[in-house]
Amino acid sequence: MLVSWNWLKQYVALDMDREELENRLAMSGLNHEGTETVLDDFAVDLEVTSNRPDCLGHIGVAREIAVLYGLPLSIPTPNPQATGPNVNTGFSVTIEAPELCPRYTARIIRGVKIGESPQWMQDQLRTVFAPVNKDWNPVNNVVDITNYVLMECGQPLHAFDLGKLQGEQIIVREATDGEEFEALDHHTYKLTPGMCVIADANRPVAIAGIMGGADSEVSDGTIDILIESAAFSSMATRATSRALNLHSPSSYRFERALDPQGVEWAANRACELILEHCGGTLDDGFIDAGATTWQPAPVVMRLSQVERILGISIDADEVKRILLALGNTETESDDCSLTVTPPTWRRDLTREADLLEEIARIHGYEKIPEDVGVPMAASFRSDWDRVASKLRTTMTAMGFDESLTASVVPAAWTQTYSPWSVEAPLRTLSPMLKGADALRTSLVPSLLEVRRINQSLANPSVELFETAKIYLPADSGLPQEQWTLGITSGHGFQHLKGVIETALRSLKIDAPLTVETAEQDLLHADYCASLTLNGEHFGFLGEVNEAGLKAFSLRSPASIAEIRMDLLVQHSTLIPQHSQLSNFPAITRDLNIVLSESVRWDALEASVRSAVDAEQLEDVTYQETYRDPARDGADVKRVLFTVKLRRSDETMTSEEADGVRSEIVTAIESQLGGKLLG
């Protein structure tokens, strides 16, 4: 809201320093955005929050200044002399859509002389309009006066050329579907039901509260005028304004809760100014259709609440001074409370809490201390937080950067890869980013897209992880949001599996991680697995296949993994327990086993473990696999691994270790048909 410094002076004495005033306004609720010079005036830009439409006019701002500085406020009392016949005899107004327009008033002035508005008015209008509209020019005396009154009190008005209105009537109604209307800006708008129009007997002449029509505007040839002053639904005005992408100073104000008494005041003020500057005869009375039923209700302000909420005590006299200066009227009071009725222009004041805010901002927030002793309290770090933080440390230590990607992705991505859900993804009504309106059901496509972006920048190594939610449609209630760890690497399956195993170790997860073969469209038919942690489905791991690389325009190999974070939290050991360590040395034995290709390492390891007392078997470490089909035949492999043995009560001897090895060999032979080589 731009206010003119000279204009404000009409209502309150501005003897203070301008910059000091701007600062005080900012500190009391009208944020100062800047000031510029317009001719010999200043245009002061104040930000007005949506709850304060009273400050969308100069009088409201002047009132704030008067309250802050304890100055008298002088507001004109318009009293136009009506010498014409009763206005209701020759013209009528009908409201057919009261939910869109609760009240509509009209006054008629006949025989005006259209010309220029007075210079002082043009100057003040220029100050408030020109800075935002370089092409701004005064229109004519009547139109300038309606704009002047709008900027004076915040109540929008519209002046029609009465001669252009057909049928001696105004009908306020809902627009019909597809109805077309040419507005003052000479654009034609296509209207829809739900929008409110002002119509004469035959056609719409204004989009209610937003803009008048081109063919009923006041022009040089105008003789008689009708001044509209009305109340329109703020929701409907906002919706219409948005839908048509048509915004005006008028619509901006109607979108807010305006002073219901402003309707009459503004009409009278405009008529008075028109009679003074344009001549003519004012018809007697108002055409007044509908009614605004809203009335301010008394609010009790308990003085004890000041300290309870604000944390400072304020004198009862000061509390009263502030509330009354703002226009509240005292209806009742005693030692502990004050009952006031808020002014009609402050529809935001309906509760004690609202009054408290008024007291605080006028009294000054700087008086609230910033060094009170807030009691101490224990805070708790959740297991989730601890796991996520540890996981991040491990992932970065392994050389992975953390990425953050958008939760909403192109729908096509969710078709490319969605291992967690076969349901169609949730969609947003409007896309978040270009083409992206599907809530992701996997982090993998986002991570592959990041690979692509980095590839385009010729970044050689792209090792990334992200911890974020994926959104899985649910049958009822809120969708399931699954915290997920996604990883992508330029290395292969084995590497990425090692990353996951290391992450599990860092979280001290003892629950067994197992792999099952899996098929995923995006992943290599062999180098792909579904992961299970402690028997529960845990995630997927695999190398991206040719089609997958192509789908994301990737030139180099990539692997991906995606796992559930809830299982990490569930199985992590956040407070590890000490166990007594043996003081005797370990002894190792290497074994080279020949066995069928079909036997997986996990089976071999299980067989080893089954043969040895767990107390003595410290570790089974895989070393290598060799193949020699010429000697061993087809589908046979040689697996070399090491067992580490240790006793807790004495040093394990070489002979004992050999004995253990024999038992292992026997177990492997009987369980898996494998043989010790050599």
Add this chain to the structure above:
Amino acid sequence: MALQEFLDQLDQLVSEAESTFNSAANTEALEEARVEFLGAKNGKLKSVQKLMGTVEKEDKPVAGKTFNQTKGRIESAFESASERIQGGSSDTERDTQFDPSLPGAGFKIGRAHPITQTIEELKDIMGRLGFSTADGPEIEDDWHNFVALNIPDDHPARDPLENFYLATAEVSTGEKTPVNLLLRSQTSTVQIRVMEKTKPPIRIISLGRVYRPDTADATHYPMFHQIEGLMIDTKVTMADLKSVLRLFATSYLGDDVTIRFRPSFFPFTEPSVEADYYWNGQWVEFGGAGMVDPNVLKAVGYDPEEVTGFAFGLGVERLCMRRHGITDIREFYKNDVRFLAQF
């Protein structure tokens, strides 16, 4: 010779060498042990190496590999014994080819995303002030995102153009109006969820992704992160709010700062303020704050006559950008690894 036999000999040699080296009491004894095991001509290792020739050809790779490991282990056992005796390196020969200025054998280290780093720091600071972290869903219903937060039906904040509503499938039962779901536009939703199931006193922060339909440019992105604090108790005042924000800003910036309140308007707080901190000679916007509106307290079943509280909310991206000199918010979500490596 069978491979296994060979491997066993190696195993045995390691144990033997380790115990001999470890029991050497002085330089002379250690040297004697060195010759015994590592002697170039008749050392035991050398003798075992010769046996490798008798291992089957196909077993050679395994035998060779294991032999090399064994050699390494014996050598390092000698090194450590030598260091033990001499109290330092036994190296007497000079290595004229050694260049200490060559880069070390490096490790690639990854980085946590700058937004995460900022969030972790904010959580940490607020944790020290007694605020625990609370989490909640990103997909929310009308009640938690609006109604309970005192945002009525006709409020512009509920406009479809201001929110990412979800396209809901037609409900076949059709008994009730289907619940409107949307991506939360603020993390205050979490405060409602916590208050609904917890009795005061409450001291929490909620953090996470929030969504608003802004066109992406240097200072806007339709997805960003918020941190919101909430404190509810029997005697919480605006002075507590100012004091907590001052401690918060002081901890974050590392030096004493002062806090200023400017009046503002939010449906869920009354009074509502914008909080600024004074830093490097100027006032910097910190975030929105205020005393929890009595309607919000009532909505979650609290009695506004019994308890009061404050709430505040800060944009994580803005704090992070200011701290690290980042000028374009879109950088955060592009994930150029060179960008990530800067933090």
